[in-house]
């Protein structure tokens with residue numbers, strides 16, 4: 001049944017941190033299996049899904065740099081972390097019977113394909129889940145910017161940010177117990193209020209390309225399909 005879908009062609013941004021479960025580092029196979037099960041349910045409804053995964057469960061450039069490496073080296077390590085996460089997700093998708101292909105912004109042809117829009121368009125049309133790794137391929141960016149970029153390039157209806165919190169708050173809810181949750185915001189409000197759920201470059205790119213951003217918790221089983229139906233607990237950013 002596809003009639004009740006609000007979004008049919010989406011870019012799903014998955015927090016890397018969400019993949020580590022209670023381990024505190026790396027990839028928890030049980031968590032990956034559960035998240036991939038939700039993605040498989042969405043694919044079976046006929047939704048086209050491009051996936052961008054973060055690397056926060058392994059390396060973030062800023063944190064590496066704080067320990068003495070150069071920022072660019074730290075960012076290169078962070079981009080490689082997203083490749084590892086993407087390979088794990090694509091493998092788990094195929095294990096659940098969903099065709100999936102990894103496209104990297106950084107060339108590593110013995111491991112996965114290098115992203116080109118034309119190749120990605122072909123595989124999207126063929127119904128494969130596309131796992132975009134390596135972020136934008138450039139240091140000093142994040143996978144949120146990579147997600148907004150791929151959402152624009154792949155002409156997605158929406159950018160879905162699946163993360164550790166159930167929406168956008170007036171402040172980071174992990175730091176401020178008095179933070180208030182929003183149901184709806186405009187892109188401009190996210191920027192002007194300085195809400196750090198995503199980096200400003202990602203929000204600006206989504207705004208400039210009229211791409212709605214929907215933020216929801218990946219820890220709620222079934223939340224992805226609810227969001228695709230325009231339901232569930234989420235913050236919707238649109239103009």
Ligand SMILES: Nc1ncnc2c1ncn2[C@@H]1O[C@H](COP(=O)(O)OP(=O)(O)OP(=O)(O)O)[C@@H](O)[C@H]1O
Pocket residue numbers: 014015016017018053054055056057060142144162163164165167168169170171172173174195196197
């Ligand atoms: N205003 C806000 N509303 C909601 N969450 C916020 C806000 N400001 C900061 N955050 C934090 O942003 C986090 C979401 O970012 P996320 O974990 O998805 O990071 P990422 O860098 O995109 O991915 P990764 O985990 O791979 O580094 C939440 O866990 C939350 O603590």
Ligand SMILES: O=c1ccn([C@@H]2O[C@H](COP(=O)(O)O)[C@@H](O)[C@H]2O)c(=O)[nH]1
Pocket residue numbers: 016053054055056059060061062074075076077078079080081082134135136137138139140141142143144145146
């Ligand atoms: O375009 C990009 C995307 C990511 N990075 C580096 O990777 C890590 C992990 O990504 P998150 O978005 O933080 O999960 C990020 O901290 C950067 O160091 C990058 O350099 N360029």
